[in-house]
Amino acid sequence: MSQITINLMQVRQRLELAALAAKREPEDIQLLAVSKTFLPRAVEEAMHAGQTVFGENYVQEGVEKIQQLAKLRPWLEWHFIGPLQSNKTREVAEHFDWVHSIDRLKIAERLSSQRGEFPDLGVLQVCIQINVSEENSKSGISFEEVESLCNAITKLPNLSLRGLMAIPAPSDDVNQQRRSFAAVRECFAGIKAKHASDVGYDFFDTLSMGMSDDMEAAIAEGSTMVRIGSAIFGKRDKIKA
Numbered sequence: 001m002s003q004i005t006i007n008l009m010q011v012r013q014r015l016e017l018a019a020l021a022a023k024r025e026p027e028d029i030q031l032l033a034v035s036k037t038f039l040p041r042a043v044e045e046a047m048h049a050g051q052t053v054f055g056e057n058y059v060q061e062g063v064e065k066i067q068q069l070a071k072l073r074p075w076l077e078w079h080f081i082g083p084l085q086s087n088k089t090r091e092v093a094e095h096f097d098w099v100h101s102i103d104r105l106k107i108a109e110r111l112s113s114q115r116g117e118f119p120d121l122g123v124l125q126v127c128i129q130i131n132v133s134e135e136n137s138k139s140g141i142s143f144e145e146v147e148s149l150c151n152a153i154t155k156l157p158n159l160s161l162r163g164l165m166a167i168p169a170p171s172d173d174v175n176q177q178r179r180s181f182a183a184v185r186e187c188f189a190g191i192k193a194k195h196a197s198d199v200g201y202d203f204f205d206t207l208s209m210g211m212s213d214d215m216e217a218a219i220a221e222g223s224t225m226v227r228i229g230s231a232i233f234g235k236r237d238k239i240k241a
């Protein structure tokens with residue numbers, strides 16, 4: 001059995017145990033395998049172990065990998081999870097199924113209009129990234145501004161608003177991890193409840209949070225999609241990570 005296969009089994013077991021501890025169904029938490037910095041071969045290996053959903057956070061690297069794995073494209077789902085500049089939106093709109101890292105309207109508008117050039121692809125699934133640890137990150141929108149960005153995105157024709165994403169500052173303290181994730185969950189639940197019957201919120205069901213070192217805390221606080229890289233593929237080159 002390959003190392004990636006073994007790692008995937010371990011990560012799935014962690015997910016299951018964390019779900020059970022939180023009295024949740026493991027099926028309600030999706031595993032996104034973050035393959036950034038790893039070769040297409042690693043993606044193929046994970047696919048043979050049953051993994052079909054992958055995340056990338058550098059545009060050029062991600063697009064190259066998707067193209068190198070073009071034969072497998074019908075079976076794979078690709079999520080863009082990294083910082084996104086305006087001049088790179090077209091490539092993302094053309095190649096990815098999801099984007100987790102939207103934090104301003106201009107990017108969303110460009111993605112929607114460019115996605116419209118590829119009608120066969122259907123709508124692009126998107127999450128808004130919240131800046132949950134403001135002193136540590138320049139990415140993400142503030143809690144105060146997230147609802148109005150959500151409302152604006154629901155009006156764009158080629159995007160489907162799926163939920164919120166967050167990357168809290170790393171912490172060894174599980175209680176601190178949980179406080180950050182809980183704040184995002186509360187924000188998500190508030191928006192969901194307020195807009196339950198509004199057009200454009202029909203698929204607002206995704207809380208993208210939790211990575212290799214904090215997936216248990218994220219699942220305890222309601223994550224529906226964990227983004228796991230190193231625990232599946234191994235340590236990354238520090239410079240690129």
Ligand SMILES: *Cc1c(COP(=O)(O)O)cnc(C)c1O
Nearest residue numbers: 034057081211212227228229230
């Ligand atoms: C790299 C990355 C991950 C995965 O991180 P690991 O700690 O390797 O699990 C998740 N989300 C984003 C946005 C990333 O850039």
